[in-house]
Amino acid sequence: MATGPSLKKPPGFMDPATPPPPAGAQKPVIPPTFYQTKKEKRNCCRNCCCCICCLIFFLIIIIGILCGLFFAWFQPKVPIFHFSRLELDRFNINVKSDGNSLLDSKAVIRVEANNPNSKLEIYYGDTEVMLNLDEEISLGSATLPGFVQPVNNVTLLKYTLGVNDEVIDSSLALRLNRGMKNDDIEVNAAVLTKVGIGVGKVKIGMLPVNVICKGISLKQLDDGNVSPKCSFNTLRW
Structure with a gap:
């Protein structure tokens, strides 16, 4: 007896006749480099933020020193x-x-x-x-x-x-x-x-x-x- 074309199974379909996997079966192993890449990116962003904050802090200190020297030397007064x-x-x-x-x-x-x-x-x-x-x-x-x-x-x-x-x-x-x-x-x-x-x-x-x-x-x-x-x-x- 001729049979028609077989239907495709939807994703995630499990055949009831298929026995379940034995207990203690090993899960898929994710390469450790995946976690290392994420950690390196976080460390890089943290280092960049620290460098920018330090640069801004030193610029503020330098500007404050220059302003103090300007006022001490010129002693500006309003008209x-x-x-x-x-x-x-x-x-x-x-x-x-x-x-x-x-x-x-x-x-x-x-x-x-x-x-x-x-x-x-x-x-x-x-x-x-x-x-x-x-x-x-x-x-x-x-x-x-x-x-x-x-x-x-x-x-x-x-x-x-x-x-x-x-x-x-x-x-x-x-x-x-x-x-x-x-x-x-x-x-x-x-x-x-x-x-x-x-x-x-x-x-x-x-x-x-x-x-x-x-x-x-x-x-x-x-x-x-x-x-x-x-x-x-x-x-x-």
């Missing part, structure tokens, strides 16, 4: 800013029928930038000055281009700024007019710039610098007796 004079060339308030008022002003302010370093030049980015009255009314802003300041140098910066037809409240306008007559108006000023230090032809930086001066009295600046209290904000050198 010092002073508002030396403020002049209001024009200050007019026009009252309108709708209850508001228009402010028209022009001011000239002089700022002293002092480099106290005896071995380092200071590089300045664009330097902007902003003026406000009563922390509410803007008297305008002005910007001067960046410059390089030599060691132990004081540079006088002059800014001309103003506003035209700035809308203000009528009650505030009356208070400002009264203050102008009594010469007791106070303004707030801010200097915004970036500074860096220079050693020869090497330039380091630039760090943002904000100098905020509040409660500057026009009378104090005219007399020159009292220096405004200013806060200096930047990253620590």
Whole structure:
């Protein structure tokens, strides 16, 4: 009797008629080199990580030593800013029928930038000055281009700024007019710039610098007796 083609057995098929292997039959032996290769790879990765960590550690130590030597030798100091004079060339308030008022002003302010370093030049980015009255009314802003300041140098910066037809409240306008007559108006000023230090032809930086001066009295600046209290904000050198 003719028989058809035999069917393939699926993987893992065991013929029930086949007797089980005797107890204690030996399992397939894996070559010991297989385990040795894995162990060698782990040891190699561990050694590489240790070498990288040691290299980073020594680099940090070297950078710390160089920074310490730099600070000990050059003794870098941040620049010092002073508002030396403020002049209001024009200050007019026009009252309108709708209850508001228009402010028209022009001011000239002089700022002293002092480099106290005896071995380092200071590089300045664009330097902007902003003026406000009563922390509410803007008297305008002005910007001067960046410059390089030599060691132990004081540079006088002059800014001309103003506003035209700035809308203000009528009650505030009356208070400002009264203050102008009594010469007791106070303004707030801010200097915004970036500074860096220079050693020869090497330039380091630039760090943002904000100098905020509040409660500057026009009378104090005219007399020159009292220096405004200013806060200096930047990253620590």
